[in-house]
Amino acid sequence: MSTRIAFLKGHGTENDFVIVPDPENALDLPPAAAAALCDRRAGIGGDGLLHVVRSAAHPEAAHMAAEAEWFMDYRNGDGSVAEMCGNGVRVFARYLQRAGHAVEGDLAVATRGGVKTVHLAKNGDVTVGMGRALLPEGDVEVSVGERSWPARNVNMGNPHAVAFVAGLDHAGDLYTAPPFRPATAYPDGVNVEFVVDRGPRHVAMRVHERGSGETRSCGTGACAVAVATARRDGVDPAVTGTPVTYTVDVPGGTLVITEHPDGEIEMTGPAVIVAEGEFDAEWLEGVLS
DSSP: OOOEEEEEEEEETTEEEEEEEOTTOOSOOOHHHHHHHHOTTTSSOOSEEEEEEEGGGSTTTGGGTTTOSEEEEEEETTSOBOSOOHHHHHHHHHHHHHTTSOOSEEEEEEETTEEEEEEEOTTSOEEEEEEEOBOOOSOEEEEETTEEEEEEEEESSSEEEEEEOSOGGGGTTOSSOOOEEOGGGOTTOOEEEEEEEEETTEEEEEEEETTTEEOSOOHHHHHHHHHHHHHHHTOOHHHHSSOEEEEEEETTEEEEEEEOTTSEEEEEEOOEEEEEEEEEHHHHHHHHO
8 A cells, every 4th residue: 555645735925835744854855856746747836845844853953953843844846955945934834833833922943044933923924033134245247138237145044146127027037047147156056036116115026046946935035135125225224223124025925024233134924824635655756766
């Protein structure tokens, strides 16, 4: 008899994920397995995979077990490992709540980008403490076709290049990664955000996520955009001493990003579980053989 493996499907502002609960880290999920599960035609379909593991059971997270019981072992849609995913953390927390591992209020989640503090609100929104942004020095440029733009290099635990453009259609189809210069700026690839203004403290963006292509939303990307926009607007909270909040429209909805004077960044948005079921382990083994 074949083995059935439980999964769920969820999304945060339409950035969607396959969720595989595996508390004791008993499943072998190599990159090809993650990619197969995320395949939208031959698998379940998702921008990424949320592998739910107890921190103490995972060698990359055991050192965080005292701070956070659960580790978000995140994979991109192509199976590659990513340091962090802001929308993924919100959906991860929503799953833990649904499964009875968390309740309304504060929760710590271990990620490869460190331990993140999550708040599950009564109204259904989830707020994630995203840490501080790093702003590496040096000029960066991104291109689409014949157009090129200067970009702000922002690291949110994963790398971002934020370009301000006249229209979001200038980003092209975003199926392939926009070229960037210099190559040394992002040796492991980069998430590229294209940004337009919508109003005071209000912007909209499209994003190419490395390993996934264009996605409907990117939480770390929205944070990077807010940080880059605050510097452009001359309202760096570390300088003004006042928190700054930006509304960031993504194709899949809206995120609210606040940066505090100490550099800490909070992201608030929805997180929804839409389905749960089982997949056949023999199918996955067949894909990998």
